[in-house]
Amino acid sequence: MPRRRILTLRKDGQWVKRRGNRTIYFGKDRALAEKRYADWLKSEEQPAAGSTTLETLRRAVLDHKLAEGVGASSIAGYRREIDRLIDHFGGARRVDTVSVAEWANHRDRLGEGVALSTAASRVIRLRAVLSYAVDRGWIEPSQFRVLRRPRAAALRRERGSRGSQWYSLDDIRRLLHAAKNDSPGMYVAVLCGVFLGYGAKDLAGLRREHLDGDFVDYPRPKSGVARRAWCPIELSALIRHGNVLPLRSATGLPLVESLRSGSYGSSWRDRLAQPFRELCVVAGVEPKGFYGLRRSFARLSQAAEDPLATACVMGHLDTSQTAVYAGQVGDSRLRKLGVRLWNYVHADHGDRERGEAEIEALETLGMR
Numbered sequence: 001m002p003r004r005r006i007l008t009l010r011k012d013g014q015w016v017k018r019r020g021n022r023t024i025y026f027g028k029d030r031a032l033a034e035k036r037y038a039d040w041l042k043s044e045e046q047p048a049a050g051s052t053t054l055e056t057l058r059r060a061v062l063d064h065k066l067a068e069g070v071g072a073s074s075i076a077g078y079r080r081e082i083d084r085l086i087d088h089f090g091g092a093r094r095v096d097t098v099s100v101a102e103w104a105n106h107r108d109r110l111g112e113g114v115a116l117s118t119a120a121s122r123v124i125r126l127r128a129v130l131s132y133a134v135d136r137g138w139i140e141p142s143q144f145r146v147l148r149r150p151r152a153a154a155l156r157r158e159r160g161s162r163g164s165q166w167y168s169l170d171d172i173r174r175l176l177h178a179a180k181n182d183s184p185g186m187y188v189a190v191l192c193g194v195f196l197g198y199g200a201k202d203l204a205g206l207r208r209e210h211l212d213g214d215f216v217d218y219p220r221p222k223s224g225v226a227r228r229a230w231c232p233i234e235l236s237a238l239i240r241h242g243n244v245l246p247l248r249s250a251t252g253l254p255l256v257e258s259l260r261s262g263s264y265g266s267s268w269r270d271r272l273a274q275p276f277r278e279l280c281v282v283a284g285v286e287p288k289g290f291y292g293l294r295r296s297f298a299r300l301s302q303a304a305e306d307p308l309a310t311a312c313v314m315g316h317l318d319t320s321q322t323a324v325y326a327g328q329v330g331d332s333r334l335r336k337l338g339v340r341l342w343n344y345v346h347a348d349h350g351d352r353e354r355g356e357a358e359i360e361a362l363e364t365l366g367m368r
Helices: 030-043 054-067 072-089 100-110 116-135 152-162 169-180 184-195 200-205 233-241 273-283 291-304 307-314 319-325 331-345 352-364
Strands: 015-019 022-025 215-217 228-230 256-260 266-270
Touching (some): 030 054, 054 072, 054 116, 100 116, 169 184, 169 273, 169 291, 169 331, 184 291, 184 331, 200 256, 228 331, 291 307, 291 331
Antiparallel strands (some): 015 022, 215 228, 256 266
């Protein structure tokens, strides 16, 4: 009798397992996928009903997410959410004894001192944790129905009240000029934000080995999604020869660094926020956070009219889409997007014509 396959090999090379309406991914290496699958099965083992404490729930959920191959950043988010639960109720508290009124009180605590969007993210993560407990019969769904995220209309009003969350073209030019006079680390950080669409956490893991000719091949740390972008010559030279990695402030401390905290994801030390705010003040620009540079990349790259290439650069494609689009978004399209964005920012420096000529020459050579 033929041996039954426990995992299925997809066309994109991923070993997967179907569970109900979900597809669970275990990676492309078969041996590693089978190990992850075994760990996942182990994480599915259920404690006796009515005996699950919040500490037990913490271990079970995080082990399950690890076995599913969830990214370190997402696992750290789940860990923080369960830690808030434990801080509030205590790790020895049985999850099925938390009353509706207590869940309502905890929901109110989640929104204290934070934006509505942050409170919404916390509620969504917490509901995912408790849904895991419901699926295993540890609690009834009626117990936490009061854990509702803020209404969509309220979230829209909050977003509208903030104004634009990106930097204008003039703001970006001012920031680049100020950063060049600040420190090599800050200058590279701003260049990465503007032209590669990087956020602060992306900078922690950026290494010289990610350079591939005049491109940067650097998966998004948050999700592990493949990401490739054309790298401006000035930025490439600084990364390759400038001895600027890890990126440091003028005081010599790393701007962003990843701190390992056991098996359950990573935590981050962000020293970039305050120096970047000070840079904005020096440049005469309203501070909108370093992540505003990533939003600016998304907005400015619209001029290239190639949303698929923009998505590839930003790492917005999931693993199943990456395989499909890999053959459609070639290096010439990524180069064209990057060069046009560079020229758009430096148009007053007379670089636009040279950049367009470079694109035409590359197309003539057949680099499509």
